[in-house]
Amino acid sequence: MDESKKMTKKTLNKGFFLALTASITWGVSGAVQQIVAKDAAIPAMWFVGIRTLIAGIILLAVALFVVPKKEFFSIFKSWKDTLILLAFSIFGLWANMYTFFYAIKLGNSSTATILQYLSPLFIMLASVLFFHKKVLRIDVISFSLALIGVVLLITRGDFGHLAIPMSAVIWGIGTGITAALYIVIPQQLISKHSGILVTGWGMLFAGIFSTFFRPFWVNPPHVSGKGLMGIAAVILLSNVIAFLLMVLSTKYTTAATISITDAVQPFTTLILSVLFLAYAVNLVEIIGGIIVVVAVYLLNRYDANTK
Template identity: 45%
Template sequence: MKATSNNVMKGIFWSAVASAVWGISGTTVQFISQNQNLPSDWYLSIRTMGAGVILLIISLFMYGKKTFGVFSSWKTFGHLLAYAIFGLMANLLTFYISIQKGNASATTILQYLSPLFIVLGGIFIKKQRPLSTDMIAFVVALVGVILAITKGDFTQMSIPMDSLLWGIGSGITAAFYVVLPKPIAKDHPPIVILGWGTFIAGVLFNAYRPVWVDPPVITGGVVLSISTVILLGTIIPFGLLLYSSRFAPSDVISIMDALQPATTAVLSVIFLGLGMNWVEVVGIVLVIVAIYILQRGRKNMEQVGYREEDF
């Protein structure tokens, strides 16, 4: 029992580090979008292509020929393409624009609502009956988001309306990011799916805006910032998450995702001068609590033997 407990604690620790690293990446994206004067399309092209190439190289070392298994059938490739376009591409684009027009803290909170959008999709698209915890989580999350984006002043928002809409889009596409690769996730390693998805997204971004055409002025700060986002926003946290899954169950690991918006909020205050009052802090906490309620409710449903198809 002691060894098992130690393993779970090890999994919790590394998943917490992964979420904190993602939070650092969100703050870095805000710095890039608002201070480096980089065209959004050029930034997305170089980020996705760079991360995709590195992930595929890692996949080749880890899995060899299995890296190309996703091209074994048109059906598998179709799922991969949908994941690359509607999951990865759409999420990166909406996340970046929302931060560029608002701030990383608010956008990260909105993206963190993705589990709620997954449940809502099941309710309205698959006509699944919601659990009582789903409804509680929805109300708590709604109150939390309202407090976070108004800071208690209900006559105005702390972020522009377009940033809010792009942020909601980021949450919806983050849900696509989770759902779309599921049909092929059982047959192919996660890092292979992520690597090819990111690479395909990079190719498509470059088809629209090649990185070598009219590039911005490349300074040391630009290189450092983009490298930080590629490493801290994709490669390092994903690797840590894979490692943590060897020690702790997925529901425990998913709860540690709460550190991402919290880390982004704290770093935005410290390094980017973002003002934050106690009402906004309460709002962030409520959103985190809502996702916890949602995840625990779904986990309890599985433990008592219900199936998703029954709803």
């Protein structure tokens, strides 16, 4: 029986609402992070370390109440699972948050969020280049649309120069690549262990990894009250609330439905950036962003419907 037919309309609506709320929350977090990233007093390594450590502790605390106690340390019973978890922590979680921070710091949260949204396209490209996946028509269409959208986004229609520094574009693409790793690396773990546990332990180890380079207790930066509120908001909104909402939504709705709500995140960040962060946006940039979102949505929708 089709996955969607197993669920009642009421249940599907509940799942859709949870997934939509999660995407909006991630979008809000992206806008808030611009306040943090633009604060010269907040070093990237220190921020990522604090963010991941606190988020990891909170998620593991939640896991104590929702996951059977015998499963709490189950990941570490296998060396293979432990190594995958460490790879996820460093190359997925830590790398994604670090590149996202610099993409915002050197550019802006709106562009960084849309470039991060390209992660499914990077997964598709890797599948074609390294695993010899057959190139489908939807792959070509999605990639072509995304390329057009990104060009419009970073040039704002003036093809003679970039609207943001090239360094911001590079960090933004890095964000998309690391977001792809964030999705792909833990898939085997999540099929065997609770998603909250995998992410909680991953966050904790990512925080520990950061402390090797920038111990948060050594010469801590002098952060303003506004900066502290921004840090707290990013941790709670992005790493705790949005994540838990998305995990919960998977119990009530289908992957195809969730893929629809993913598109809300970059637009939430864009709208909030314009309204509250004095971000000046033009029509060409909006069109570029829409094209990117449509490209990724088409790919996500196709993948969700073929699983």
